[in-house]
Amino acid sequence: MINRQYLLAKRPKGLPEKTTWKYVETSVAELQEGEMLIENHYVSLDPAMRAWMNETRSYIEPIGLGKVMRAGTVGQVIRTKGNTKFEQGTFVTGWGGVQDFTISSGNDFYQIDPGKVGLPTFVGTLGMPGMTAYFGILEVGKIKKGDVVLVSGAAGAVGSIVGQIAKIKGCKVVGIAGGKHKCAYLVNELGFDGAIDYKNESVRKAIKRECPTGIDVYFDNVGGEILDAALMFLRMHARVVVCGAISQYNETxxxxxxxxxxxxxxxxxxxxxxxxxxAKNYQQAIHQMSEWMANGKLKSKEDVYEGMDQFYETFLRLFSGEKLGKLVLKIKQ
Amino acid sequence: MINRQYLLAKRPKGLPEKTTWKYVETSVAELQEGEMLIENHYVSLDPAMRAWMNETRSYIEPIGLGKVMRAGTVGQVIRTKGNTKFEQGTFVTGWGGVQDFTISSGNDFYQIDPGKVGLPTFVGTLGMPGMTAYFGILEVGKIKKGDVVLVSGAAGAVGSIVGQIAKIKGCKVVGIAGGKHKCAYLVNELGFDGAIDYKNESVRKAIKRECPTGIDVYFDNVGGEILDAALMFLRMHARVVVCGAISQYNETxxxxxxxxxxxxxxxxxxxxxxxxxxAKNYQQAIHQMSEWMANGKLKSKEDVYEGMDQFYETFLRLFSGEKLGKLVLKIKQ
Structure with missing residues (x-):
């Protein structure tokens, strides 16, 4: 059994290069008592991965040099030894890393039910990005009916869910995304009230047009010039949710x-x-999000690329923006 | 009766010049029914004045060109006509402006009791700066016993009170100020636990030395590089109170x-x-602050310069830092 793995070979300065990772093929070790072998089907690609590659601690420890690249995964338990947390055959999500097989006690993994939605959704709308959107806009943004909500990275995994939840809660929602296709998607598919194409128009002028009375909540996934433009239009007692800053992650x-x-x-x-x-409220959020999805109020979109050998090129799409919704790599052959 | 006045002559770019204001001498108009003539004894000099001089609205309307320079004042009602809010002889504080005499209905003025503390204290610790410190550190900073509190502009009108209130509430308090004299004042006179001299040491290294476990609350009066240094040492769930940014007010x-x-x-x-x-809670705060002052728990320091003709030079001390405590100009001859 060959385990294809991407190891962090060096700490990138700026945009990661192909040689930032070392591709290796190893053989899968013997299971110890209580361990499970998980076969990873899908690898989640998230902006936060860039931060974990730096030497300085962000909100979790940096990935060690020579270690498997950390990533969220969806997979299946295919072998167990002794008394294990999950039975053979169980589908699970967790931090499997960019590799075919993960040996784990299962402590960091959660069982999922692949019956109703596709597997990639469990690293998207029903995974970390969805949870980020849910708690970010409700608990930190504290939206209430009638609020004007502006969200950047609006066609992405987090932003698209933020905007839809805000619509469900009775807000006016404007999204910022790159390109006409994404902007049309926000308005026509996701029901946003307006969209701003940062690649083809002045964000400042566009916010003025789309949010003439100002912004109550700005949910920021991008930082940089767009954050600055949004700050100009805050209303009294506005809340800015700092969720990410993808435009800045490759800057020193x-x-x-x-x-x-x-x-x-x-x-x-x-x-x-x-x-x-x-984390302690994930289950409640997943329940609510699943209900909204079942009712057609919340759309989940994954952009799935295929092939372990496509890891680097797919990873770069996080920064080029060449994706729609949640970026996922299918690695199961 | 000659009224010496400073009028805003032009909107400054960068540090105001002497010609930013026009000095005029006018005669005092006749009082109308219900009006009072207030003789201003002291003019308050505050960093916020710089923001009011810009064309763009800050939190209040810009000062109109050709209008009397807006400023807090302490003065005395010396003449009344008809049924007025205050009696002749009453001491009042309010927005009298940089001039000897103000005619007012008294609506924006508050009666003060000059018996226990000196008049300048009413534009300092018992005025706007004191109120800013009180509500800023308690309501926005939400300090609790044991918190590590860092304050910039710590020897100034707001910062010195912020730090003392935090000490009263059982916090560890470190102040940032410019020069050895001010730093010694913070520790020896005001009882701060530590002081950082931004003019003579690396603020970043000094915060690490003085706050080795990080900062729970950073109260910012200055912005710029010092804000950036403070952000590096935030503890989990830290609060940054954005009160001012004197280092940036003259920047475009x-x-x-x-x-x-x-x-x-x-x-x-x-x-x-x-x-x-x-505003609706000022009286309660003034009561508490007066009690602390009477008990010797809170020290109020005003740096009083004298002479209407010294307005410009005194104003510049806000930005050069050549002052200690609340900057006030005595204008009564």
Whole structure:
């Protein structure tokens, strides 16, 4: 049994290169008592992976050099030894890493029910991105009916769910995305009230057009110039949810928001969030999100590429924006 | 009766010049029914004045060109006509402006009792700066016993009170100020646990030394590089109070905090405040602060310069830092 793996070979400066990882083929070790062998079907590709590759600690430990590249996965338990957390055949999601097989006690894995939705959804809308969107917009953004909500990275895994939840809750929702295709998707498929194409128009002018009375909640996935533009249009007591900053992850020094004094003028707040803090409420959120999906109120979109050898090219799509919805790599042959 | 006045002559770019204002001498108009003539004794000099001079709206309307320079004042009602809010002889504080005499219905003025503390204290610790400190550190900073509190502009009107209130509430308090004299003042006179001299040491290294376990609350009066340094040391769920940014007020574009993603990593928040929002609770705060002052728990320091003709030079001390405590100009001859 050959285990194809991507190991972190060096810490990237700027955009990772192909040689940032080392591709190896190893043989799968013998299971110890209580261990399971999980065959990974899908690997999740998330912006946060870039931060984990740096030497400095972010909200979790950096990936060690020479270690398997950390990634969320969906897979199946195909072998067990002794008394294990899950039975053989169980589908699970967890931090399987960019590799075919993961040996685990199962402590960091959750059982999933692949009956109703496709496997990739469990690393998307019903996985970390979905949980991030759910708790970010509800607990940190504290949206209420009638709020004007602006979200960046709006066609992505987190942003698309943020916007849809805000619509369900009776907000006016405007999304920022790159390109006409994505913008049309937001309005026509996801029911957003407006869309801003940051690649083809002035974001500042477009926010003024789409949110003429200002913004109550800005959910930020991108940072940089877009964050600065959003800050200009905060209403009194507005909330800025700092979820990510994909435009800055490959920079040595992040661009600071020059317009941050808008927080003062508007008595607004900017708050960071990490989804892991809400783990004890994941099940409740998954239940709610599943119900919305079943009722057709929430659409889940995964952009699935295929082949372990496509890992690097697929990873780069996080930064080029050449994807729609949740970026996933199918690795099971 | 000659009224010496400073009028806003032009909108400054960068640090105001002497010609930013026009000095005029006018005669005092006749009082109308219900009006009072207030003789201003002291003019308050505050960093916020710089923001009011810009064309763009901050949290209140810009000062109109050709209008008397807006400023807080302490004065005395010396003449009344008809049925007025205050009697002749009453001492009042309010927005009298940089001028000897103000005619007012008294609606924006508050009666003060000059018996127990000096008049300048009513534009300092018992005025806007004191109120800003009180509500900023308690309501926005939400300090609790044992918190590590870092405050910038710590020898100033707001910062010195912030730090003392935090000490009263059982916090560990470290102040950032410019120069050895101010730093010694913080520790020896005000009882701060530590001081950082931003003019003579690396703020980053000094925060690490003074706050080795990190910061729970950072109260920011200065912005710029110091804000960035503070962000590096936030503890989990830290609160950053954005009260001001004196280092940036003369810049066309404020420096954004490059380290703002520390908010994400540490689930921290950054919140703006404007003291005017707490007006309905001023009396309660003044009562508490007066009690602390009477008990010797809170020290109030005003740096008083004298002479209407010294307005410009004194104003510049806000930005050069050549002052200790609350900057006030005595104008009564």
């Amino acid at each position: 020094v992040a661009k600071g928001p020059n317009n941050y004094l808008s927080l003062l003028v508007n008595r607004a707040s900017m708050k960071g969030m990490v989804v892991l803090d809400y | 574009v404020a420096k954004g905090p490059n380290n703002y993603l520390s908010l994400l990593v540490n689930r921290a928040s950054m919140k703006g405040m404007v003291v005017l929002d707490y």
